Amino acid sequence: MPQSITELLGDAAESLLGHECQTIDRGRLHVPGPDFLERVVANSDRNQRVINQLARLFGHGRLSGTGYVSILPVDQGIEHSAGASFAPNPDYFDPENIVRLAMEGGCNAVASTIGVLGAVSRKYAHRIPFLVKINHNELLSYPNSYDQVMFASVDRAYDLGATAVGATIYFGSDESRRQIIEVAEAFEHAHELGMATVLWCYLRNSEFKKDKDYHTSADLTGQANHLGVTLQADIIKQKLPTNNGGYNAIKFGKTSPLVYEDLTTDHPIDLCRYQVANCYMGRAGLINSGGASSGASDLAEAVKTAVINKRAGGTGLISGRKAFQRPMADGVELLNRIQDVYLDSNIKVA
Template sequence: MTPTVKAILDKYEGTSAAVKGNLSRILMQGRLGGTGKLIILPVDQGFEHGPARSFAVNPAAYDPHYHYQLAVDAGLSAYAAPLGPLEAGADSFAGQMPTILKLNSSNSWATTIDQAVTGSVKDAVRLGCAAIGFTIYPGADKIFDMIEEIRALREEAEAAGLATVIWSYPRGGDLSKDGELALDVGAYAAYMAAGLGAHIIKTKLPTDHIEQKDAVAAYKDGDWSTMAKRVAHVRQASFAGRRINVFSGGAAKGTDAVYQDARDIRDGGGNGSIIGRNTFQRPRDEALAMLDKLVKIYKNEE
């Protein structure tokens, strides 16, 4: 374990040695191992958006083994997916890559802003996962049900020695579309995930928009002109940087935009990227080249 990783883990007071061990598995894995930076490959889009929308542009990606192998060959920190895709490659790739079992999922036809629980902590233990993952939608009508679900699942995961990753994506209620990515809302979402006991927090990169009228005064004297400064504020909201923050890669975009996001995350003190569509929707060689450059950015080599 490097001094950097030890310093991160020392901030997780009240956390069992088993959970810290699994966090260390992720933090010490791959080409960013020991740096305190992470790149995680999440592949839940087939469930969330549909297989053709997710994989038709790169048909090899219909196969769950493709994503396992991509994460291994790129030297990433972890691979996150729902139950079925992880089961489909668990034996072939056992021990090669820390995995995160995403325990809830939605689909593109849903009329409510909610997700169904689609896996269990027992599944995560059986599959040798390092962590569970769970999405909450702050602002949604069902948010309190989601909070109660993750409270119970996190408690069970802690008892089993697994870390918890919370995807905290504000939407619903009185939030405007711009508000979903607003700086004040994103910081609030990160704090809420930290408050629920997340060991790793996943949020979206925020804009400089301030959504909540009651928050305008608190933000009016700040300089939020750059993404790096906004990332730093989200880190501040995550218990003053005591929790690991990774930021979503979002919808497919150009390579320059992906690289700039990583530089902004790095410069703002974020812990890295959780990036899916922007890699697996590209041909394998292009995806590996992109991930190689992202690693170099986080290692301050680019």
């Protein structure tokens, strides 16, 4: 008998399922829902073709029509090396199995490289939305430089039938301003062609590590989200916040004491709520990443992340390694359990 969501949350169940946010009230948010495109996106400057592709994205898979998304991302063959990513399950060296996992797992879309999706596009691009990641950080150069460079063009993604393009910016890095220019131009062109855009808003700077690692602080990741939405990303991908006070620890940049006194607490839902607020109060959907695979605890960790994201006002989860670094049936089960959080009407925005 599968464990219930409450059982998977364990000792954290009461805190996560019973929490009521006293910082930024949910009434201020543009929360996900079946009418999200008509209620929010249709009022923007997105052209009808972009709205059509967003409708395809939100209308596919088990979460179709809910306003939430579950996306399978598999670009780790470049980002982390193919060996590190696929050795636990060599079937995923074959791009077709990546797409099959997303389809059988009931995902809204599959996100991967131009190589992976291009290899099987004629067989699958009309069957599940493709999200083509156009830039990557390859880690074969020595010493590593931690830079995102373009691997594919927007036009190439359009030609293979992509619904959306995705990119990463390492905000805070020496290369971030170049990346901002490249991604802004790419996203503008993608919108002109009628494709949606998804931005991985990651932080990268050795100075963000002080007494703890502030690469996942709510205040700094929130600002990265705000920059990403300003670049007109339709969906923001961000790591779940694990702490706060990055601005104060680094002693650089500007913030306000009210961020810590009124707009956040130490509760994980409140920290994630601040990320949502920086996505123009939810006008751009926030999807949190599922994180690395850690074995037996993967299912519980994924469900916990989904609960935090949903109750904070987020739009879904993008989870890869936890799903593809195991047999396909187990990966499908994990993806379905994540989706069950968003399908459960008893789990509401806090």
